[in-house]
Amino acid sequence: MSLSAAADQNPSRRPALSVVIPMYEEIESLGPMVERVHEGLAAYPGDWELICVDDGSRDGTGTRLREIAKEAGPHVRVLQLRRNFGQTAAMQAGFDAARGELIATLDGDLQNDPADIPRMVDELLARDLDLLQGWRHKRQDDLVMRKIPSRIANAIIGKVTGVRLHDYGCSLKVYRAEVIQEVRLLGEMHRFIPVWVAGVTAPERIGETQVAHQARQFGRSKYGISRTFRVLLDLLAAFFFLRFGSRPGHFFGSIGILFGLLGGLMMAHLMVVKFGLGEDIGNRPLLFVAILFLVASLQFLTTGVLAELLTRTFYATGERTHHRIRWASDPETAGWKTCR
Incomplete structure (x- = not known):
């Protein structure tokens, strides 16, 4: 029986879900992160898979991910970039590999809570959205280095692009796969995913919801105050492509x-x-x-x-840019995790 047929017979059943987590040198958080994903989706009424993308880490993240995937089962899939291409490339690789009707993304540093994903799926379906963006309403980050620059950037982005959200930087999002897979992410476009999505769907079909946020437990942040200047340059590029990309x-x-x-x-x-x-x-x-x-x-x-x-x-x-990747787990034997 197909997934769509099963969903028709059981109205409470949710669409197949792919959870994509890009990771770069997060070896300490791998075990707890995969465990929390399983806990958060334990009662998800549908099939789901977890795709962990190692963005060319050098601290053993890839090796540890393969070990965890082998223990967890075929629904945990590991994808390794041959070198560090950046978070945008890692997310694009995960989107390309995803098989679910819905795709959820979150960071691999344990600051996002996977337990929010089922609720976000229900809200996305109930509100008939194409993208539901997480909003870290009670953000557990440094005020001067992270919070204030983020608030300024969010205000500027909303003013320039017309897509007004409180928290563009939150990686916890849920998408309809058919929509996000129309968008090709390049450079550092992950910061403006709602803006790029607005190029293929109506802004009214992009929403946000409050999500939990925890302080970083392991490792160190890969971002600093210097990214503010890159955000401004990326904003100019986003504005240009959104308004004049096809003309x-x-x-x-x-x-x-x-x-x-x-x-x-x-x-x-x-x-x-x-x-x-x-x-x-x-x-x-x-x-x-x-x-x-x-x-x-x-x-x-x-x-x-x-x-x-x-x-x-x-x-x-219709050519597309691809990054050099290799599967660390066999995609032919990949399976789904289902709540029984």
Whole structure:
């Protein structure tokens, strides 16, 4: 019997769920994390699997994950990146490997509580959402180094993108697989996943809910105050791709036309001065500014045309970027964990 058929016969049954956890040098928290996932999903009324993605750790995380997966059973799947590509790449690898109708993500540092996942699944289905974002309402982090920069960043992101959430940085999320798998995560896009999801679904289908948050128990944080500057750069990229991702010519063309109009007006004024008033304009700074604006206009317009050609070529070929990965557990023998 298929999973969908089983769900039809049992209305209380939930869709198959894939839990994706990217990990980087979290060897101390691996055992407790996998144990807490099993405790949190022990009564989940549906099939589920756990996908642990080792992001090129050098502290033995991959080896320990393989041992834990062997003990836990075939529903625990381990995926190892060949080197450290970053959290975004690890999450994308997990999304590509997920087989569930729903996908949940959380950090591997024990600060997110897996027990929130079943409730979030129920809420996502009840509210008919495509993404339910966790909100660490009582965040257990340093006030100056983490909380204040995060609040400022969340406010700026909401203002710029129009997708207003309290906590973009919380990794605890539940997605519909068919939606998140339409999004290709590159660079450090994991910080703005709700923004990228808004590019393939209506913002009204993105919600948030309060979740538990604990202080870090093992290891050290991989983030610092320096990430604030990277967030600002990523925000500019997110804004551009969200508004002009499929029509970059409009972005560059608008700037080119503006510069061209300003340069043209300056030149028109100088022509009146030259031929109407008979004054010399050769040494006027305005002449050089006008020439600069006209040259910049031409450059922006040609850049827009080239960007349009590249965009059309990209969508025509449908090529995707993949990172070098290898399965640490056999995907052919992977199974599901089911509440009996």
